[in-house]
Amino acid sequence: MQGFTIIEIMIGLAIGLLTLLAIYKLFATSEGRRRTTAAVSQAQTAGALALFAIERDIRSAGLGFAGMDPAYLGCAVQAYKRTGRDPAQYSFPLMPVQIVNGSELRVLTGSSTNMFIGARYSASASGVFTMERSNAGFQAGDVVVGTSDTDPGNCLLMEVTAGAGSDITGPGGVAEDDPTVRHLSSGYTSFYTGASVTPERNGGSSVDMLDGGATSLGEGWLFSLGNRPTRNVWRVQDNQLMRYNFLDETDTKSVGVAEDVLQMVAEYGFDKDGSGKIDKDNEWTGVDAELVASKLDRLMAVRVAILVRSSQYERDAVTSAAPKWANGSKDFVMGSGDDWPHYRYRVYESVIPLRNTIWGQQQ
Incomplete structure (x- = not known):
């Protein structure tokens, strides 16, 4: 029996190596496409989740105070939180949505389920508000x-320590309905939990700033934000969308909401010309000063765009131009490096109406 010659063996080895090389190349191509598909899918999910979370928050913005007199919108809110926040005393502008540097959102909303638009007080002293009509709508714990x-x-x-349904001791020691709204530093029974609690928000150097004086009894308005208001701060850090509640925490308590988020941009939409709608390009702006100088009661919407990037670095450049937002009229700033064209991107954008502001100013 005659065996294979050395030439036949070498030819067989060459064919086998070529076959293995083809299989390896096919596997490498397939694996690269699989990774790209998985990375793109993950980024798309992250972008949709990020925009959904922000949109849901903004749609509730202004709940509890959006119907107030425009003269008070934008006022500097003096606030205090006894525990869990450092510094305990802080301030912020009274706006349903504040955009900081065009890339950070601060959304203020109440938690009350009642369509309550506020009530006037006719006098204030030592943490007690004498209401002009009644204290209906204000509960202990609000x-x-x-x-x-x-x-x-x-x-x-402030934190309400006594409101609707509270009792005071009247003449002869008889319990009577308390017609006032109180924000004292002493403990009280929460309307919402029935538990005895110590007020967290009644303190600091500004606690008595609404009290009357020698020339005025103190007059103004009270607006209820419910028992669990939030001022959520949304921003992008280390390719993650982060959030924390400014009323109770500082940025050290930020939690991740979505990954693969490269940038977030936002701008205000407000009715400059009084037409009742946003129909001109110059009615969109990301500048705080311009908005405040106008009328906050004309703020009608916020436009938010989320730029997500796949985690897969591609060998070849796959993105030729900076992604766009604002209906394709503005570019995301991608920097001067050579790496960004080797990633895949997707933009998630939405114009979110400020329903509470619109409805509140129509009342």
Whole structure:
């Protein structure tokens, strides 16, 4: 029996090596496409989740105070949180949505289920508000914003320790309905939990700023934000969308909401010309000063765009131009490096109406 010659063996080895090389190349191509598909799918999911979370928050913005007199919108809210926040005393502008540097959102909303638009007080002293009509709508445990007729540029965030349904001791020791709204530092029974609690928000150097004086009894408005208001801060950090509640925490308590988020941009949409709609390009702006200088009651919407990037670095350049937002009229800033064209991107964008602001100013 005659065996294979050396030439036949070498030819067989060459064919086998070529076959293995073809299989390896096919596998490498298939694996690269699989990784690209998985990375793109993950980024798309992250983008949809990020925009959904922000959109849901903004749609509730202004709940509890959006119907107030425009003279008070934008006032500097003096606030205090006894525990869990450092610094405990802080301030922020009273706006349903604040855009910081065009890339950070701060969304303020109440938690009350009642369509309550506020009530006037006719006098204030030592943490007790004498209401002009009644204290209906204010429950022990609510967080309220109080405004002052004499100083509309400043307002106070407080915790109600006695309101509707509370009792006081009347003449002869008989219990009577308490017609006032109180924000004292002593403990109280929460309307919402029935538990005895110590107020967290009634303290700091501004706690008595709404009290009357020698020339005025103190007059203004109280607006209820419910018992669990939030001022969520949304921003992108280390390719993650982060969030924390500014009323109770600082940025050290930020939690991740979605990964693969490269950038977030936002701008205000407000009715400059009083037409009742946003129909001109110059009615969109990301500049705080311009908005405040206009009328905050004309703020109608916020446009938010989320740029997500796949985690897969591609050997060849796959993106030739910077992604766009604002209906394709503006570019995302991608930097001067050579790496960004080797990633895949997708933009998620939405115009979110501020329903509470629109409805509140129509009342």
